[in-house]
Amino acid sequence: MIDHRRHHPALVLFKIGKLIRNSIFIIFILFVFQADNDGPLFVYGRYAFLLIFALSIVSIILNWLMTTYTLDDQRFYLRRGIFSKTDQSIPFSKIQNINRHTSFFHRMLGLTSIRFETGIAGEDATVSFEVATKKEAARLESMVQEHKESLDVEPDTADGTEDSSETENAPISQKQPEQRTIHFQPTRRDLLKASMTSFSFLLLIPLLASLYYNVAEFFSLEERLDSIGASLLGSPWVIAIAVAVIIAASFTFGIIHTFIKYGKYEISSDSERVHIKKGVVSEASFSIAKERVQAVEMTQTFSKRVLGLAEVKLISAGSLSVGAEDLNISSLYPFLPKQKAYALVAELLPGYQIQEDMQRLPRRALWLRILKPSWFWLIATAALFFFQPQFLSISQTWWIASILLLIIIFTSRLLDFLHTRYLLNEELIQLKDGGFTSTLFVTKREKIVEVEITQNRIQRAFGLSSLKTATRARPIHTSYLNDVPDALAGNFRLWYRDRTKEIKLDGSS
Template sequence: MNEQQLMQTRQHPLWILYQIGLSVKEVIIPVLIFFVFNIRNEALWVKLGSIALILYIIFRIVTIIFQWKNHTYLFTDKHVEVREGRFVSNKRYIALNRIQSHQQQTSIFHRLFGLTSLSLITGTSSDNAVIKFEMISSKEAERIKRIIQEKKQNTPEEIELNETPAKDKRKLHYKISFREIFLIALTSIYVIAIFPVLVSIYLKIDEIFKLETVALQVFSFLTDSWMLITITLLFLIVFAIGSGVIITYLRFGNYQVSSDHEQIYISRGIFNKTFYTIPREKINGLLIEKTIPRRFFNVVKVKVVSLGDLFDESEMETDTLFPFIGESKLKELLPEILPSFKLQEEMNPLPKQALFVNLIQPSYLLVIVTFFIFFFWPEFWFVPVIYAFSLIFYRIAKTYLTKYAQTEKWIQLQTGVLVTETFLTKREKVDELEVNQSWIEQQLRLATISITSRAKPIHISTLEHLPVETAIEYYLWFKQEASEDKMNKNRQVDI
């Protein structure tokens, strides 16, 4: 480890301005109230509120400066030392071999100054499971990743496996095509995402310039003839699809999936670039989702059920393996990327008794809706009738779309109606298998199983109304794995 690596390092000073910019949304409304709408108001509450707001802004800026000053990090041969805090600094030490994966995100603001954001994911489950550097140089990020990679390659088990450089072993499996981007936009809400934005802009402009009269004139002109109506509708459809494709391209453009023997690498983005890794040994299952529009194109979304610490899910889906891929292409690529995962093409449907159980289940919402409609709005008598028929159709579809399959080492469940989810996991990855029976299930020799898998957060899959013999078979299947684990532990203790 050279001297440069042993120096305490801070994040880029622009982090201060970045945090101040993020804090603006906290005070924007109070600023408008006290310094815009009530600027000439001499009331006492306005004066006191203005003073308090100014003091809070000063306090917030001071704390951000101290937070930047106290946040330092140091990489050694064995661990990373992180010091952080505002007025009281704390130190924590994380062993380099505990760092399992990383996530890198480069926004437009970062790219303007040659910076990036890097997060290191550890194997702990505490609140400090993620080490985040929100604003460091791209060169510094590469240095940190290189240190972690060198530590992994220097471990005894990695020395035997890494006879060639890791870069030579990485293989590109998938790169998104424009056709797939177009289909994502066509089968998602991106095609209509632009309209709420345009309506919001119109309402804000209307508050200033009063566009209601002009809007009515334009609407009257466009609806004056069928030709203009047709042209307008065609324009709106093309505009919606075009804007959806652009939004999808900016989000999923350059989406690539590659892997080596221990990590899966995923990168995407045009302006805001994102890169994250998924450790192979932390993948405990696959979740394959298919919405109704995408069933027409036989395409799915593939997510991993992982023990890793998946974070920032509000900003990005770091558990997504493929946002959009054809089923045939998935069956072709899955053996390359995750050779230990075996998709079962033939699955068993639920028995006929399951349909009867689903149909006779009471719907309290239907009772409430029917009561209010017939007592207060009897002219809308058709609403509960439509709802009842929709509910019957939904339950029939739920019964016929629910399927299951099980082999010696695998279990695969398919559930859902509007969005069907196929969950695939190994027996050794199942933490708990629970079998339940309601009274009606007991009479019809049915049962419900719940499977809990190791993940963050815990993943629970429930399969209702399967034959009781199958449920018992699954229970014995899981019990066998538990017995084998116990025997292995006892054997290790004896050794």
């Protein structure tokens, strides 16, 4: 085992940069906007801020000095702590996902970050290198991968000295990196669709509004803008041009935002892992072993259903986040054409063949859903009747809002009935439900760790039941399917009992 080494020195700059970024608002208030304010609150506030800022920098440097790591051919060895030392050992066999993230800061210095996700719960669930050279990140990743490959193809050497001597004399060939197959790269048309479907063009309006209110709080902009606005609003042509400019700027902003986020998106795979890359300015990559995929989830919002798009997510036993940022990297691609999504899942995971021909719920399930009282509507109607708000000077607005809410609720229940489908075959189960947003859940029988079949009195009268499945993930992923026929519930119970033929129990020796 090699000696412990510290993380890359640029980690100190990285953490100081994050500290400045998190403190920028306070810095502007104390040292820019209120720089001439000699009040005790601001004077002592500046001293307190400088003291806390200096202590934070000292803490960052000490943490870097006291945090070390090393590894052998089987595990990571981590050591950290300033006053209280903590030693941690994480076996490579526990690592499930490998994430890479290269931000703009990393690219400027030719660095990257790498994160190894395990199935262990708690704060010690990951081994994170926030700043590392690309060579070091590749070395760490290759050692983990080589260990996993050695476990998969471990030779049987307990059959005598003759076989072992042949193994010793055999030439050692270095394994070449396996060629990846690229399955999907978005075109310009795909990116344009994504910008429209994600409504990212609407982000500009709240962004400008937030910027205005933050600036107006310290500068007297309202009086100046009131005089300018009064002169501009007097001309209809100026209003039309201003609206056109805002719309054009919003769509341009949405397209640029989508291109930066999904411009270099790539989905590829080899025989063992699925690889996802994304990002133009800030790059992120993720890989997951195909055997670690617990389920596939396909989601369609109302707008995506109209355009024939869908989002496919891989549900894994490990976390799929990269650091503190929510990169949504568990999604294969949020705006895949529906048929392309089915084909892509079949290419990446041959064991998950999604079938569109599924069984619907019986009509009595619709009557049960219509007759079921809506407590949300009753409470909302009571609140509307009590407060009786008025909108656009319309009297008795409360009962109009109550009727509209009731229509929305029954429309959602009708859509949920039309979308709800199910399918059981020898290995897979497919469950689909949802109103305005539908979700298709597909998993293997061996991946389900818990099932529950329930039936209330009303369902018993209609001959219906509810199913619940729990799949291993972090956190546990739970799926529901309500108001299915009793015959399906019985078949599901028998189907799940055959799981014992597929799973392998640990500790059998």
